[in-house]
């Protein structure tokens with residue numbers, strides 16, 4: 001209904017999602033089990049879903065509604081990390097869970113889905129493609145042919161999981177294919193990193209405080225390092241991972257989006273397209289590497305033992321580690337290097353952004369023993385774990401003389417706000433059902449980030465690396481240190 | 495501690511010592527320790543009328559502090575001298591090794607009463623963070639001396655749950671608001687569940703402009719502030735509609751509301767302690783109300799430290 005609700009009270013209760021059904025393709029898969037159902041259950045727990053909210057799952061395995069509900073019940077019990085299971089709530093919630101068995105390649109599936117959807121009585125429908133990307137085109141065509149992509153007096157939206165293509169041309173082709181059936185404004189490309197509270201908090205931190213934004217530019221910042229490290233290896237996903245690699249799996253999507261959030265200009269209003277315009281503009285301002293520059297500005301790595309993992313080709317050229325240096329060609333960031341790295345089997349699981357400020361112009365206190373007495377201030381935005389923000393600065397050591405020592409001022413997200421943070425999937429599902437695409441990636445953003453990555457992909461595709469080139473538990477290959485070393489810099493390895 | 499011996503500085507020193515003790519206990523704990531984290535986002539002053547009430551309040555504050563880490567200052571009158579002691583509220587969040595603690599101070603007012611306490615509190619507030627005063631148990635019209643603490647607070651929370659004269663209580667709240675104080679009433683907060691169900695009905699099923707009239711019924715012997723709030727909320731949200739408030743033979747509180755629309759009536763009605771039913775215009779469903787205790791109410795109020803436009807509109811309607 002277009003008219004505003006005079007009873008709304010956003011400080012006390014959040015808007016619930018409108019009456020709708022969510023149709024999940026790939027409902028027998030890992031993502032549905034681990035993330036989607038626990039997120040939807042939590043939303044029901046928080047009374048954010050309307051009474052008649054329906055879920056329709058699809059995959060090939062033959063199951064009754066009841067059997068599917070039982071399976072989903074087990075998943076919710078197992079994967080709802082911080083939500084107690086409430087049998088009475090589950091009873092109410094699960095009454096509206098349905099299942100349709102069928103093959104996504106079979107046009108009859110879509111007729112069956114249309115009938116089931118009709119039976120739920122919902123006009124508004126959100127289709128969630130939790131399937132292998134090779135099915136995206138098939139499902140979209142099936143939905144279009146069955147007329148499920150539009151509805152008089154209701155909306156039809158589609159959520160597409162990553163990866164959005166495997167290079168620039170496939171991403172472009174996928175976007176065109178999607179748009180033949182669903183308009184861009186109804187297409188929600190999910191990047192769950194953007195749904196994380198701490199990534200959203202970057203907006204709050206940058207644009208809600210007066211003291212940082214004046215320093216947020218090349219005059220005061222000397223470099224930015226973005227790290228997404230995992231201590232584990234491919235954990236049984238070797239077959240999938242060897243086709244993807246760290247550059248495609250992490251940097252092209254999540255980390256370039258994080259970089260865009262860190263570096264974008266403030267938008268005039270905090271509205272979906274205004275924010276996404278600024279993000280897209282930033283992504284388009286990242287300098288595209290010339291082929292001859294790629295070896296200097298990027299590093300591929302593979303940990304020792306990857307080729308012995310199950311399902312992995314013993315000659316695999318997969319990058320389980322990727323690092324790159326990017327520059328942003330705009331007035332704010334000209335000349336400031338952005339170092340991005342991501343890898344598996346690194347010493348610990350950490351995702352953070354380290355913003356290094358320029359050092360004080362003069363060493364006023366002379367060289368004391370031990371620490372140098374000018375050191376750049378460092379602002380660290382920790383995305384996971386122990387989400388928070390730290391500022392490192394120098395302080396006088398107690399006692400005689402003027403000896404300085406780095407100290408850290410810490411803000412810990414979880415302990416300053418005792419409240420539970422919603423999971424990324426809760427936030428993103430709510431947003432899609434409410435029609436807010438701010439945290440979703442738009443077609444132009446996807447293509448702009450592929451454009452940035454494309455020269456690296458091409459160079460790496462033509463090279464034969466001498467892999468493995470790093471030990472599990474180390475911070476990656478020596479070439480990554482050399483990449484920064486050439487600029488007289490170092491990775492922050494703490 | 496006696497009146498003359500107590501100084502705010504000595505309390506602050508006791509707090510500091512408490513932190514050192516907590517940290518050293520953690521370091522020497524036999525299991526692996528990840529340290530103690532000191533958490534604080536506001537000062538929460540809880541004013542109570544009796545020591546028993548203060549004991550109760552401390553328990554509620556303990557629950558509240560997990561969501562809103564704060565320095566809690568519990569103040570109550572006592573028969574003897576002015577006295578004060580410090581305490582800590584610690585917990586380990588699910589799945590974490592690190593212990594989080596919030597600090598507290600209990601102050602027993604001496605002969606000087608709350609006026610003396612007010613002077614004492616000034617240096618005990620956490621600098622630069624909001625101060626919330628929770629007047630527990632006091633009716634807003636008979637403050638029992640709590641009013642000495644009002645000027646210290648950025649927000650003052652009352653509970654008009656058991657006032658006998660709801661009009662007088664609302665007048666007092668309006669007066670404080672008119673003086674520029676940010677006031678809240680937990681009896682309004684208790685309505686959030688009800689209001690949410692009603693608001694959702696207007697999100698998608700009913701257009702507010704269609705409503706011709708609304709009839710609210712309430713149970714109990716007299717009109718509570720809660721019924722007054724509910725009526726004012728509906729009246730101020732639907733300026734075109736006639737709104738009636740009528741008694742009903744039911745337990746105390748809002749019992750039902752019926753909206754008259756050209757396409758038929760829609761009624762929301764209590765059908766159990768925690769259940770509402772929604773019927774009419776093709777709708778027929780039941781929905782649960784969250785069970786609320788004092789800690790949950792306080793948690794909701796402490797989430798709103800700025801202006802609360804809807805409450806202010808209703809209070810002054």
Ligand SMILES: NC(=O)c1ccc[n+]([C@@H]2O[C@H](COP(=O)([O-])OP(=O)(O)OC[C@H]3O[C@@H](n4cnc5c(N)ncnc54)[C@H](OP(=O)(O)O)[C@@H]3O)[C@@H](O)[C@H]2O)c1
Pocket residue numbers: 025026027028029030031032034058059060061102103104105129130131132133161162163
């Ligand atoms: N897993 C994660 O944590 C994760 C994280 C981020 C992104 N993603 C992305 O999310 C998507 C889904 O991931 P996933 O791991 O859940 O996928 P998945 O397990 O490969 O597939 C989901 C389910 O789809 C069903 N299916 C396969 N072929 C089908 C067909 N022809 N017709 C109908 N159903 C078919 C299968 O169930 P049946 O055997 O019963 O047919 C399978 O269990 C992928 O795009 C992935 O890249 C996953």
